[in-house]
Amino acid sequence: MAALNAQIFIGNIIHSKSRDELEVLENGYIIVVGSKILAIGLEPTLNDAKARLSLGNKAPVTTLSKSQLLIPGFVDTHLHAPQYPNCGLGYDKHLMDWLNTYTYPLESKYSDLELSRRVFKALVKKTLDYGTTTACYFGTLFNESCNILVDTVVDQGQRALIGKVNMTKGAPDNYLEIPVKSLENTREFVKYVQSKKSNLVKPIITPRFALSVDLDMMKELSLLAKCENLHLQTHISENKEEVELVQEQYGMHYANVYDEANLLTQKTILAHGIYLVEDELKLIARRGTSIAHCPDSNLCLKSGACNVRQLWDYGISVGLGTDISGGTLPSVVTIMRLCLYSSIHFSFHIKNYQPLNYEEVFYLGTLGGAEALSLQKEIGNFEVNKDFDALIIDLDTETGLDYLLPCTPRELLQKFIYCGDDRNIINVYVAGRLVK
Ligand code: GUN
Ligand code: FE
Numbered sequence: 001m002a003a004l005n006a007q008i009f010i011g012n013i014i015h016s017k018s019r020d021e022l023e024v025l026e027n028g029y030i031i032v033v034g035s036k037i038l039a040i041g042l043e044p045t046l047n048d049a050k051a052r053l054s055l056g057n058k059a060p061v062t063t064l065s066k067s068q069l070l071i072p073g074f075v076d077t078h079l080h081a082p083q084y085p086n087c088g089l090g091y092d093k094h095l096m097d098w099l100n101t102y103t104y105p106l107e108s109k110y111s112d113l114e115l116s117r118r119v120f121k122a123l124v125k126k127t128l129d130y131g132t133t134t135a136c137y138f139g140t141l142f143n144e145s146c147n148i149l150v151d152t153v154v155d156q157g158q159r160a161l162i163g164k165v166n167m168t169k170g171a172p173d174n175y176l177e178i179p180v181k182s183l184e185n186t187r188e189f190v191k192y193v194q195s196k197k198s199n200l201v202k203p204i205i206t207p208r209f210a211l212s213v214d215l216d217m218m219k220e221l222s223l224l225a226k227c228e229n230l231h232l233q234t235h236i237s238e239n240k241e242e243v244e245l246v247q248e249q250y251g252m253h254y255a256n257v258y259d260e261a262n263l264l265t266q267k268t269i270l271a272h273g274i275y276l277v278e279d280e281l282k283l284i285a286r287r288g289t290s291i292a293h294c295p296d297s298n299l300c301l302k303s304g305a306c307n308v309r310q311l312w313d314y315g316i317s318v319g320l321g322t323d324i325s326g327g328t329l330p331s332v333v334t335i336m337r338l339c340l341y342s343s344i345h346f347s348f349h350i351k352n353y354q355p356l357n358y359e360e361v362f363y364l365g366t367l368g369g370a371e372a373l374s375l376q377k378e379i380g381n382f383e384v385n386k387d388f389d390a391l392i393i394d395l396d397t398e399t400g401l402d403y404l405l406p407c408t409p410r411e412l413l414q415k416f417i418y419c420g421d422d423r424n425i426i427n428v429y430v431a432g433r434l435v436k
Helices: 043-052 081-086 095-111 113-129 143-156 179-195 215-228 240-250 254-260 278-287 295-300 308-313 332-349 358-372 409-419
Strands: 006-018 021-033 036-042 061-063 068-072 074-080 132-138 159-163 201-207 231-236 268-272 290-293 318-320 390-394 425-430
Touching (some): 036 043, 068 358, 074 290, 074 318, 074 332, 081 132, 095 113, 113 143, 143 179, 143 201, 159 231, 201 215, 215 254, 231 254, 254 278, 308 332, 318 332
Parallel strands (some): 074 132, 132 159, 159 201, 201 231, 290 318
16 A cells, blocks of 8 residues: 555654653654654665555655754744744843833734734744744733634644733733633633644643732633643743742742642643742642743843753753743744853853753753653654654755765754754654645
8 A cells, every 4th residue: 555645754863862862863764654753763674664564665755965864843832922023122121121111012912913913924934944843832812813823823834832821910901801801711712722623733821920910810720721631831930020029929939829829730831940949949840840941031131040950950841942032033943052052151150060962952942842841742753653743954055065074963963053043944844744
């Protein structure tokens, strides 16, 4: 039989098997049927695999050149879709001032559905161009606008978690909701996403942070997440002033506020987590809750430095977030690089600190992100039976120098992490479908 929609990829393949195991298949193959990976191995065994899967010889074959690599798609575990037009703006401010001066005024404009359509179309395209096959989005307060984000993601074929944001206090009146309405609208949004019957797009419950919703609201939202078995996302411990305000308003540590509201679950991802104290780290680890590390945003808003190795030491799962427009660019490869740089700074200040290496940040941007979003059974690397979310990257788009100065696959990966951008990302696949 010629299997339905079979495709074969041959070339150098790199993926993370775990945080400390990078698998490099020099001259490897992957067989994809429909959305799924059915076989992976070294090229001399390809014919055996084809026979075992009764593939025949009709499946199209993509053969990579020596300067190309096949790698898993990137996972952006934290970004704000409506903030895309603000990238690069307001970094003379710190978080709270930035939110009030730049962020809330922009987000409040998204009752304009034409604005929503234009921005979301451009952003989803840009993230796919940058190799983000899975994105975990904060939307806006407005259902119609969030529905447009859902439609756009479905249209362009990205995998995503999408949240309608909840805010009932701590912002200008034109960008707040009445609690009852906020809940009702969230239920409606969840139904809207579910009505799409997409295997790729899921709703995520999204209270903005402890300063924009109260405990009762958080409790209602966590109950909804529990009843519908949904993901949850919010921000935690990003900025010193914010942490002090939370302590003042609730009389307890930041993580304890969320725990009191039952928001810390295995399907919860918390952005930043810079100033967490030992008890909070232990609590977050015990609950199986993950952190989205956002080094670009942490630097631009001068929020602080997040110690990823310490989070790992406590057993907390970590992914990477571009956090636009706290961050400058919706590019996970850029965040991998900034993650390396910000980790190197720790080694200047902490004795015997091992800065993260390129293999570890590659893990963070792929399998680590999938684990942080509890999607590791579906995506994150090239294990058989996972969906084929993948990138073909090319490190020699300019000079043809690969013939004169050939690089090993590991060297190509390092070049990409340190020097690469969207121009090096030639093809992008989500669930077997070519989307760039
Ligand atoms: N905390 C609450 N809202 C936001 C946001 O939009 N961006 C960042 N970086 N932090 C937040
Ligand atoms: Fe954020």
